[in-house]
Amino acid sequence: MKKLLCAAVIAAASAAPSFAAPAANTGPDGVPTIANASPDGARGVGAPAPTRHGGPAGLNSALTPEEEARAFLSAYSASYQGVYAVSQDVSWAASTDVTPEHDGGRIAANKALAAVTGSRYVIETARRLLARKAELSPLTARQLEKVWLDAAENPATIPDVVAKRVEAESRQSSVMDSFQFCLEKKPEGACAKPVTANEMDDILVSSRDLSLRLKTWNASKEIGPALKPGLARLQGLRNAAAREFGYSSYYDLQAADLGMNTKELAELLDGFINDIQPLYEQLHCWTKYELAKRYNQPVPKLIPAHWIGNRWAQEWPGIVDGVDLNPLFKDRKPEWIIRQAEDFWVSMGFAKLPEAFWKKSDLYPVPSDGKRNKNTHASAWHIDLDQDVRSLMSVEPDAQWWGTAHHELGHIFYFQAYARPQVPVLLRRGGNRAWHEGIAELGALAAMQAPYLEKRGVLPEGRKIDQNRWLLNEALEQTIAFMPWAAGTVSAWERDLYDGDLPPEKWNARWWELAAKYQGIAPPPAAGGERPAPSGTASPGSPRGEEYCDGCTKTHVNDNPAYYYNYALATVMKYQLHTHICRNILKVDPHACTYYGSRAVGDFLRGLMSAGATRDWRELWKEKLGEDLSTKPMMDYFGPLLDYLKKENKGRSCGWR
Numbered sequence: 001m002k003k004l005l006c007a008a009v010i011a012a013a014s015a016a017p018s019f020a021a022p023a024a025n026t027g028p029d030g031v032p033t034i035a036n037a038s039p040d041g042a043r044g045v046g047a048p049a050p051t052r053h054g055g056p057a058g059l060n061s062a063l064t065p066e067e068e069a070r071a072f073l074s075a076y077s078a079s080y081q082g083v084y085a086v087s088q089d090v091s092w093a094a095s096t097d098v099t100p101e102h103d104g105g106r107i108a109a110n111k112a113l114a115a116v117t118g119s120r121y122v123i124e125t126a127r128r129l130l131a132r133k134a135e136l137s138p139l140t141a142r143q144l145e146k147v148w149l150d151a152a153e154n155p156a157t158i159p160d161v162v163a164k165r166v167e168a169e170s171r172q173s174s175v176m177d178s179f180q181f182c183l184e185k186k187p188e189g190a191c192a193k194p195v196t197a198n199e200m201d202d203i204l205v206s207s208r209d210l211s212l213r214l215k216t217w218n219a220s221k222e223i224g225p226a227l228k229p230g231l232a233r234l235q236g237l238r239n240a241a242a243r244e245f246g247y248s249s250y251y252d253l254q255a256a257d258l259g260m261n262t263k264e265l266a267e268l269l270d271g272f273i274n275d276i277q278p279l280y281e282q283l284h285c286w287t288k289y290e291l292a293k294r295y296n297q298p299v300p301k302l303i304p305a306h307w308i309g310n311r312w313a314q315e316w317p318g319i320v321d322g323v324d325l326n327p328l329f330k331d332r333k334p335e336w337i338i339r340q341a342e343d344f345w346v347s348m349g350f351a352k353l354p355e356a357f358w359k360k361s362d363l364y365p366v367p368s369d370g371k372r373n374k375n376t377h378a379s380a381w382h383i384d385l386d387q388d389v390r391s392l393m394s395v396e397p398d399a400q401w402w403g404t405a406h407h408e409l410g411h412i413f414y415f416q417a418y419a420r421p422q423v424p425v426l427l428r429r430g431g432n433r434a435w436h437e438g439i440a441e442l443g444a445l446a447a448m449q450a451p452y453l454e455k456r457g458v459l460p461e462g463r464k465i466d467q468n469r470w471l472l473n474e475a476l477e478q479t480i481a482f483m484p485w486a487a488g489t490v491s492a493w494e495r496d497l498y499d500g501d502l503p504p505e506k507w508n509a510r511w512w513e514l515a516a517k518y519q520g521i522a523p524p525p526a527a528g529g530e531r532p533a534p535s536g537t538a539s540p541g542s543p544r545g546e547e548y549c550d551g552c553t554k555t556h557v558n559d560n561p562a563y564y565y566n567y568a569l570a571t572v573m574k575y576q577l578h579t580h581i582c583r584n585i586l587k588v589d590p591h592a593c594t595y596y597g598s599r600a601v602g603d604f605l606r607g608l609m610s611a612g613a614t615r616d617w618r619e620l621w622k623e624k625l626g627e628d629l630s631t632k633p634m635m636d637y638f639g640p641l642l643d644y645l646k647k648e649n650k651g652r653s654c655g656w657r
């Protein structure tokens with residue numbers, strides 16, 4: 001199943017018309033009223049924060065920091081929630097009916113939101129109050145920290161940088177949206193055979209013609225040089241905003257959401273990679289022998305990138321035969337799939353989806369009558385951070401949508417779990433940015449368990465499943481092949497870009513160095529030839545020079561930077577949650593485990609979900625699972641696969657270093 005990046009979840013992590021200082025007087029109930037004027041004489045955020053009461057914001061100096069913070073948060077939250085809801089509603093319109101007008105509306109609404117979250121008044125107040133964190137309640141401090149992190153994305157204290165960044169990001173998006181991929185060119189350079197991203201993906205998953213694969217892979221990388229100058233500008237602009245706030249880089253700012261700095265995050269990710277290494281090496285070895293046979297080529301040390309069924313080798317689909325579940329769904333209606341996914345969550349004691357969800361969501365493919373275009377990327381939306389929840393899907397009766405429906409509704413039930421009065425609006429988000437995907441992915445993992453498929457009448461009872469093939473496919477398409485990419489190549493490259501200020505003339509060499517190190521993947525031969533890249537290392541001597549920018553071709557490197565490692569965390573989380581649920585609550589084997597109908601599983605999940613971001617994620621995790629975040633449950637889950645692959649690979653020359 002494809003990894004789906006959910007627009008609303010990302011938006012929830014960033015944050016609401018210009019939010020200015022309260023007037024010097026307070027309202028009748030002692031809560032400051034909001035006036036329109038900005039405070040005069042505001043300082044840059046780099047200046048030391050005053051620690052005396054009141055300060056330039058002019059709040060009542062008789063208030064304690066906690067009282068002042070509560071008054072500030074109450075006014076900020078109301079403003080934030082209102083503008084956030086408008087921006088989400090406008091974005092929803094733009095995603096369900098793609099027109100230039102709707103796009104323009106989205107940009108304007110996002111600017112309005114940025115004006116609230118990044119205002120000079122907000123920055124100064126948060127800074128001053130956080131300097132007295134010891135005098136604040138934990139819940140108040142946590143809210144102020146979110147205000148601070150959101151402000152760092154668009155600080156009004158450096159309006160020049162913010163304006164240039166907004167412009168550079170929107171230019172980058174239009175390059176991505178309008179780029180014409182081309183499979184064949186005419187001699188004078190015009191395109192003879194245009195190709196879409198979906199068509200390229202289909203070729204890479206299914207074609208066995210190596211020269212067509214190479215042509216397709218090369219075509220997919222042509223967007224890199226078009227995106228490189230923009231990303232080089234954004235590298236500086238994003239860093240400038242983060243450094244204004246005292247972070248070492250933009251990457252460091254993003255790591256702060258996890259309560260970590262760059263170095264701590266790097267150690268966590270490297271730890272994941274070390275843990276999975278024994279299994280990944282076996283998987284890599286099995287795959288290169290399998291593909292060398294398929295393409296009738298000598299077995300290489302590093303796998304050439306165009307052999308893999310994904311443009312970045314981040315997932316390895318299409319290699320295992322006999323695991324196609326699509327025929328089991330072909331007579332089902334799309335409505336049936338979504339109702340089953342709702343029933344999955346409701347059976348565990350979650351409240352049914354509100355009527356408004358069914359009215360306002362956009363769940364099925366649009367007729368191809370040309371009346372409207374919608375975004376085909378599945379997503380879940382928490383429009384007003386309260387009861388307005390929606391999903392955008394294009395459900396069709398197949399196995400991928402079965403999993404995706406369970407995934408997207410996981411986000412929706414998560415929204416509903418924390419949209420309650422006890423959770424302040426600013427903390428109505430996941431325990432950290434990875435948690436939302438972790439919970440949603442857990443739904444997708446549970447949806448594919450054989451006993452659950454049997455119970456829902458999808459899998460004929462008694463039909464045998466070849467567990468090794470299933471596990472192998474799960475490891476290739478979703479999990480084990482994915483980890484060195486998500487925790488390794490792309491995360492390390494972005495870390496070097498932002499935290500290491502890597503100059504653009506070294507970007508491509510570094511990209512392939514990292515792909516070789518973490519994934520054992522090399523660039524394809526430069527032209528024509530079908531033999532894999534010559535030696536164990538892709539660089540130096542890489543045929544992919546700096547005229548390319550292969551890292552730039554990954555969409556979210558441009559529009560959602562320093563985010564990908566959250567999927568690695570989510571992957572580790574889901575197996576640990578799944579194992580805990582199966583072994584400790586349901587007392588069954590995690591390979592054949594259904595949550596359906598278990599209130600106890602529902603209670604456990606609600607304990608994690610209903611907290612939103614009110615708690616430190618590591619503390620809450622340990623409290624509910626009795627252990628720290630760990631890859632061990634994931635490795636145990638794939639234990640039978642490791643044994644199987646070791647047998648398959650016996651006598652083969654494995655490893656690539």
Ligand SMILES: [Zn+2]
Pocket residue numbers: 004005006407408411436437440
């Ligand atoms: Zn998702």
